[in-house]
Amino acid sequence: MTVMEQRGAYRPSPPPAWQPRTDPAPLLPDAEPHRVLGTEAAAKADPELLRRLYAQAVLGRRYNTQATALTKQGRLAVYPSSTGQEACEIAAALALQEQDWLFPSYRDTLAVVARGVDPVETLTLLRGDWHTGYDPYEHRVAPLSTPLATQLPHAVGLAHAARLKGDDVVALAMVGDGGTSEGDFHEALNFAAVWHAPVVFLVQNNGFAISVPLAKQTAAPSLAHKAVGYGMPGRLVDGNDAAAVHEVLTDAVRHAREGGGPTLVEAVTYRIDAHTNADDATRYRGAAEVEAWRDHDPVQLLERELTGRGLIGEDEIAAVREEAETMAARLRERMNQDPVLDPMDLFAHVYAEPTSQLREQQALLRAELEAEAEEGTAR
Amino acid sequence: MSTVALKPATMAQALTRALRDAMAADPAVHVMGEDVGTLGGVFRVTDGLAKEFGEDRCTDTPLAEAGILGTAVGMAMYGLRPVVEMQFDAFAYPAFEQLVSHVAKMRNRTRGKMPLPLTIRIPYGGGIGGVEHHSDSSEAYYMATPGLHVVTPATVADAYGLLRAAIASDDPVVFLEPKRLYWSKDSWNPDEPQTVEPIGRAVVRRTGRSATLITYGPSVPVCLEAAEAARAEGWDLEVVDLRSLVPFDDETVCASVRRTGRAVVVHESGGFGGPGGEIAARVTERCFHYLEAPVLRVAGFDVPYPPPMLERHHLPGVDRILDAVARLQWEAESR
Numbered sequence: 200m201t202v203m204e205q206r207g208a209y210r211p212s213p214p215p216a217w218q219p220r221t222d223p224a225p226l227l228p229d230a231e232p233h234r235v236l237g238t239e240a241a242a243k244a245d246p247e248l249l250r251r252l253y254a255q256a257v258l259g260r261r262y263n264t265q266a267t268a269l270t271k272q273g274r275l276a277v278y279p280s281s282t283g284q285e286a287c288e289i290a291a292a293l294a295l296q297e298q299d300w301l302f303p304s305y306r307d308t309l310a311v312v313a314r315g316v317d318p319v320e321t322l323t324l325l326r327g328d329w330h331t332g333y334d335p336y337e338h339r340v341a342p343l344s345t346p347l348a349t350q351l352p353h354a355v356g357l358a359h360a361a362r363l364k365g366d367d368v369v370a371l372a373m374v375g376d377g378g379t380s381e382g383d384f385h386e387a388l389n390f391a392a393v394w395h396a397p398v399v400f401l402v403q404n405n406g407f408a409i410s411v412p413l414a415k416q417t418a419a420p421s422l423a424h425k426a427v428g429y430g431m432p433g434r435l436v437d438g439n440d441a442a443a444v445h446e447v448l449t450d451a452v453r454h455a456r457e458g459g460g461p462t463l464v465e466a467v468t469y470r471i472d473a474h475t476n477a478d479d480a481t482r483y484r485g486a487a488e489v490e491a492w493r494d495h496d497p498v499q500l501l502e503r504e505l506t507g508r509g510l511i512g513e514d515e516i517a518a519v520r521e522e523a524e525t526m527a528a529r530l531r532e533r534m535n536q537d538p539v540l541d542p543m544d545l546f547a548h549v550y551a552e553p554t555s556q557l558r559e560q561q562a563l564l565r566a567e568l569e570a571e572a573e574e575g576t577a578r
Numbered sequence: 579m580s581t582v583a584l585k586p587a588t589m590a591q592a593l594t595r596a597l598r599d600a601m602a603a604d605p606a607v608h609v610m611g612e613d614v615g616t617l618g619g620v621f622r623v624t625d626g627l628a629k630e631f632g633e634d635r636c637t638d639t640p641l642a643e644a645g646i647l648g649t650a651v652g653m654a655m656y657g658l659r660p661v662v663e664m665q666f667d668a669f670a671y672p673a674f675e676q677l678v679s680h681v682a683k684m685r686n687r688t689r690g691k692m693p694l695p696l697t698i699r700i701p702y703g704g705g706i707g708g709v710e711h712h713s714d715s716s717e718a719y720y721m722a723t724p725g726l727h728v729v730t731p732a733t734v735a736d737a738y739g740l741l742r743a744a745i746a747s748d749d750p751v752v753f754l755e756p757k758r759l760y761w762s763k764d765s766w767n768p769d770e771p772q773t774v775e776p777i778g779r780a781v782v783r784r785t786g787r788s789a790t791l792i793t794y795g796p797s798v799p800v801c802l803e804a805a806e807a808a809r810a811e812g813w814d815l816e817v818v819d820l821r822s823l824v825p826f827d828d829e830t831v832c833a834s835v836r837r838t839g840r841a842v843v844v845h846e847s848g849g850f851g852g853p854g855g856e857i858a859a860r861v862t863e864r865c866f867h868y869l870e871a872p873v874l875r876v877a878g879f880d881v882p883y884p885p886p887m888l889e890r891h892h893l894p895g896v897d898r899i900l901d902a903v904a905r906l907q908w909e910a911e912s913r
Contacts, residue, residue: 330687341655342687346679352645353680356652363608363634364656382672386645393640548690549724551748554778554825 221430228423228435232467235442236500244442246510252289252441253501253511254519259285259309260498261523263472265530266308266322270476274534276327279306283471286441286497287373287403289313294399294448295371302341302354302372306403310373314338318526319533328538348378351387351400358396358455369455371399371448377408379422388463392429397455399448400463403438405470410483426463438466439497442504469495542568586763589737593623593699593755595768596741597661601631604659607745609636611646611663611699620665621701621760647673647698651680654694661745667702668711674719681750682725696750697741702730703796703846705758705893707886714883715847717795720752721823721856727777728823730754732798734764736821739775747777756796780827782834786816789840789906792831792857794820797844797894804899813903823853831857832864839870840906844894849877871907 235241241249263282270278281288284306292313295301303311311321315338323332324343331342341357344350354372361368378384379402391398402422406413419425426433432454436447444466451462469492473480480489505511546553546561553561601607609624615638618625627636639646643664650660664670670677677698685693704713720728727749731737737755744751783798784805791801798819805815818834820827835841841861843854854875861873876894884892 334691335688346675349675349679352648353652353655356649357656359649360653360656360658383644383648386642389640390645390649548686555828556826
């Protein structure tokens with residue numbers, strides 16, 4: 200018997216008073232991801248909501264292709280595309296009320312835009328002219344977080360602080376399947392459950408952490424099952440089914456708002472594009488797999504549902520696509536303008552007041568810039 | 579002039595008082611960490627706060643330092659002013675990513691829109707007979723991270739004044755508490771209006787004309803003792819207590835070195851890559867023509883912090899400081 204097997208066989212007998220702190224049964228996720236589109240449940244869905252989700256998904260897809268194109272044209276330093284994951288991105292934004300907070304990861308620029316943040320300000324990080332281009336307080340969107348899962352404890356702390364102040368605020372935090380292996384994921388979920396904080400964790404399980412497939416990431420039955428260990432409900436949803444993601448997230452947000460505490464939602468989806476434009480996905484997955492997922496495309500699922508049930512006409516589809524083209528053209532036009540940079544900004548927000556050391560360095564850079572300008576004039 | 583007789587108080591008591599006064603003055607101030615509630619902290623610095631202000635204001639958290647600091651970031655985003663306790667120097671390392679990637683950068687990455695008024699209290703340093711992982715001097719890591727202020731008191735009055743200033747600061751402050759000075763006593767009257775020290779100002783603890791000892795935190799009393807002992811050798815040593823490592827007070831330090839012409843930097847932290855290298859370089863760059871000798875460093879050895887029974891050989895003591903002073907290229911007339 201190996202050491203691991205011995206450990207598995209070892210079960211301490213509980214002392215007489217022992218009992219589980221929480222009944223785990225209601226916390227368990229369903230065996231199958233929740234689906235709405237293409238099922239009987241879709242008949243009960245609000246047609247207006249479906250049309251809204253569709254319009255947003257079409258816009259989202261177009262935003263993704265436009266941002267990818269801008270990267271190829273050198274207008275963005277890098278773009279982590281959410282093509283194939285638009286259902287999760289838009290549902291996350293739409294499930295929140297105005298006073299709520301969104302905590303996105305670097306792949307979630309679409310959710311940020313769907314929340315109302317200016318797309319150019321959203322893409323500032325990826326263009327490279329500053330780190331965060333938007334004011335987080337304007338639309339209550341935290342900065343895009345690149346260090347994986349580190350934004351999750353922020354969401355917990357913010358939601359906890361709001362609850363301490365008696366404010367009606369829910370925080371929705373987004374993370375990928377790879378991020379669930381990080382210690383901050385564990386700590387955030389644990390703090391959220393212990394504090395009963397009004398937080399919703401949305402894990403977009405898109406199958407890969409850059410190149411590493413989920414099987415090498417976790418041995419859990421599902422990522423949603425991890426919730427049970429923390430004492431919060433885990434929900435499993437088809438991440439390409441916008442209606443289903445919207446329903447599950449809206450329920451989880453309502454549950455949090457009503458004082459029910461946090462929920463972990465695993466949305467099963469697929470990253471159609473490579474990790475970023477700098478990645479070559481053919482090194483770790485086959486074309487057949489990608490094609491199979493294209494048949495389960497989030498935009499198509501919505502369109503099929505709406506057209507199949509006569510909830511949308513050709514004219515409306517054309518109008519939605521036209522709106523997306525207008526958005527893309529506007530984005531292209533704005534992103535094709537060179538950002539105006541002031542190198543002296545380097546020193547502007549390190550501290551509330553620059554230290555004397557920073558003032559010296561500021562003077563050094565200013566002198567360099569003046570010399571450069573003089574040289575430029577002399578030529 | 580005070581008419582109240584000054585009573586001896588410990589640094590730990592002054593810190594408790596600073597927390598209590600800050601919490602009473604501003605409902606946004608929240609204390610959080612491991613064992614800070616019911617127990618009052620392993621060093622009792624948060625003693626009585628949970629009772630007085632309730633557990634929502636002084637909170638026992640789960641045992642996870644990244645989670646503690648990460649949630650404190652979120653609380654600060656929402657307008658609170660968290661004061662986080664890391665139980666020991668080496669136990670703060672799990673929070674390092676939150677500190678470096680978020681706490682230090684949030685103001686900068688949001689162009690000033692999202693400052694984080696956070697205080698991170700960390701008991702640090704050796705000399706208390708602590709077993710492995712309880713005696714690190716971790717200040718160099720924090721000093722090397724732009725966006726953080728790093729302060730450390732050496733006296734009871736400064737413990738109060740600097741902690742109040744740290745909590746009042748709109749920037750994140752790493753507040754390093756020299757744990758072997760927790761029980762040091764000073765005449766300090768908590769009933770008097772206290773001074774809140776501005777962050778970033780060093781202070782001359784002892785004036786002298788022969789050489790300057792530049793030091794901070796737990797090494798300040800050691801340097802003062804060394805300065806007393808040096809009188810027998812005919813050296814009149816000045817002792818500068820930095821109090822704030824970031825921002826660094828070049829002005830006070832250089833004014834002293836220009837007066838004395840000689841300097842030794844003293845700290846517990848290892849010498850290689852330690853604060854002393856930066857300080858010696860700054861002094862040399864600014865005071866070269868005033869210097870009679872190279873700036874020397876007396877630091878902990880570049881070894882993992884030793885077991886308690888060997889730590890006295892590691893920590894800079896009076897003799898090692900005086901030996902360094904003796905190497906400052908004296909000529910008979912310059913003493």
